[in-house]
Amino acid sequence: MASFAPVQRLVISIAVLASFVTFLDGTVVNVALPAISREIGGGITTQQWVVDAYLITLSALILLAGSVSDAYGRVLVMRIGLIAFGVASIAVAASFDPLTLIIARAAQGAAGALLVPSSLALITATMRGEVQAKAIGVWTAFTTGAMLVGPLLGGLFVDFLSWRFVFLINVVPIAITLVLLSRLHLPEHERTAKVDWWSGALCALGLGAVVFALIEQPNLGWQSPAIWLPAVVGVALFVMFLLRQRGTSAPLMPLWLFRVRDFGWGNLATLFVYAALSLNGFVVGVYLQQGAGLSATAAGLASLPMTILMILLSSRAGAWAGRWGPRIFMTVGPIVMAAGALLLLTVGAAFDYWWQVLPAMIVMGLGLSLTVAPLTAAILGAIDEKHSGIASAVNNAVSRVAGLLVVAMLSTIVGGALDLGGFHNAAWVTASLLVLGGVVSWIGIRRNPAEVAPAEAAASDLDPR
Structure with a gap:
């Protein structure tokens, strides 16, 4: 960070550390799930809730947190x-x-929702132009690093200490960030934003009720009032949330954004792609321990090739997308990932990581590298700079909700048990979701990033405010 001024380096360090803990927590948990289930019970339902309880509050409150950050500092x-x-x-x-x-x-999850938007807001509020772009690049690189170290650290703690230490990893970076934050003195920004607490409540309760129904349905059945009633109420509350976004002067999720073609179709592609990634991460992390008999550390290392390839190649794919447009990469990337997911069907009772899992991880890593940067560029490049913050928050929320819903439906997807048959079922569903992501991208994505200027003008014209 030699090219940054001292205060800018401090801001970037704080932003990276604050976001790092939320990304780290999201990646370490999958390898800890079997150990949690063995110690406190609850089977696959508890494992689903351990993941989704975090994602419900994180997904539902991340939009509200942006408004809170603007309103209160x-x-x-x-x-x-x-x-x-x-x-x-x-x-x-x-x-x-x-x-x-x-x-x-x-x-x-609720606390994590406060960290991601406020950390990025610190960067966007204190830097402009090329410096801001470089700072966001640093932020992205380090938070992506959480994906690399998370499963490995989680596995080591589970194998040599306890699953409980997996969740204490966060305490050290949090303490360091608080110390750095005490040294940061910035001028107070104008706090004029209104906080729409009602929208936040409707979104959180609606998502929570639907997810409760999806997770508990295999246990109680759809005929049970304890299942269909929360499902109906949850859908109704979420519809009320959407209707409120149309009528309020300061919406948490401006619906006009979705009328911008690349933004709307790009978020639909995000929904399918990130649902597939969440399903794959959960199933591989759990099955390799419970079904294949690997240690937590080995299970954490299993998907490492996928993450390494993404870190090495994604910036190059972003540059290619800037030259040739994101459409081809957003189409080919998910389809390549789908081929990788189908390679997991070679996993059999006689387990062999090197021939059955590693090829799938390499192919999925190549596809993921082609997808992520072009997807982000297409979505955020479709919206003018004035609305880039809320556009980023909406896309982040969509990706979280995708993971939330697919994990909630896990029992239905795997057929009630994450055995070899359930693992194969999950591979088929993962591949299908990825193919849908590629098809949606081919149908919907049109604009080249070089055409951002006219796109910004069009987006601004759609803004009813």
Whole structure:
């Protein structure tokens, strides 16, 4: 970070560390799920809730958190988020039954929602132009690094200490960030944004009720009022949330954004692609331990080639997409990933990582490298700079909701048990979702990033405000 001024280096360090803990927590948990299930019980349902309780509050509140950050101050909101995340992490590690663990995970997600938008807002508020772009590049590189170290660290802690230490990994970076934050002195920004608490509540309760129904449905059946009633109420609340976004002067999720072609179709592609990635990450992390008998560390290392390829190649794919447009990469990338997912069908009772799993991880890594940067460029490049913050937050929320819903439907997807047959079922569903992502991209994505200027003008014209 030699090209940055001292205060800019401090801001970037704070932003990276604050976001790192939320990304790290999202990647370490999959390898810890079998150990959690063995110790506190609950089977696959508890495993689903450990992941989804975090994603429900994170997904539902991340849009609201952006407004809160603007209204009450980015530094204050980040400080509150860091402290709350640390306390929730300790509560997760100390949990003694499934219910307390799930509640603590939900609290973690709510705290994490305060960190991502406020960390990026610190960068966008203190830097402009090329410096800002470089800073966001640094932020992206380091937060992507959480994907690399998360499963490995999680596996090591599970194998040599306890799954509880997986959730205490966050405490050290949180403490460092709080110290750095105390040294940061920025001029107060104008706080004119209104916070639409009702929209945040409708979104959180709606998503929560639908996910509850999807997770518990295999246990109770759709005929049970404890299932169909939350499902109906959840859908109704989410519809009310969408209707409120049309009528309020300061929406959390401006619906006009989706009328911009590349933004709308790009987010639909995001929904399919990130649902597939979440399903694959969950199933591989759990099955390689419970079905194939690998240690948590080995299971954490299993998907490492995929992440390494993404880190090495994604920036190059972004440059290619800038030259030739994102459409071809957003089409080919998910289809290549689908081929990788189908390679997992070679996993059999006589397990061999090198011939059955590694080829799939390499092919999926190549496809992912072709997809991520062009997808981000297409979506954010379709929206003018004035609305780039909310556009990024919406896309982030869509990717989280995709993972939330597919994990909630896991029992239905695998047929009730994550055995070899269930693992193969998940591979088919993963491949199907990825093919849908590629097809949607081919149909919907049109604009080349070189045409951003006219796109910005068109997007601004659509803004009813």
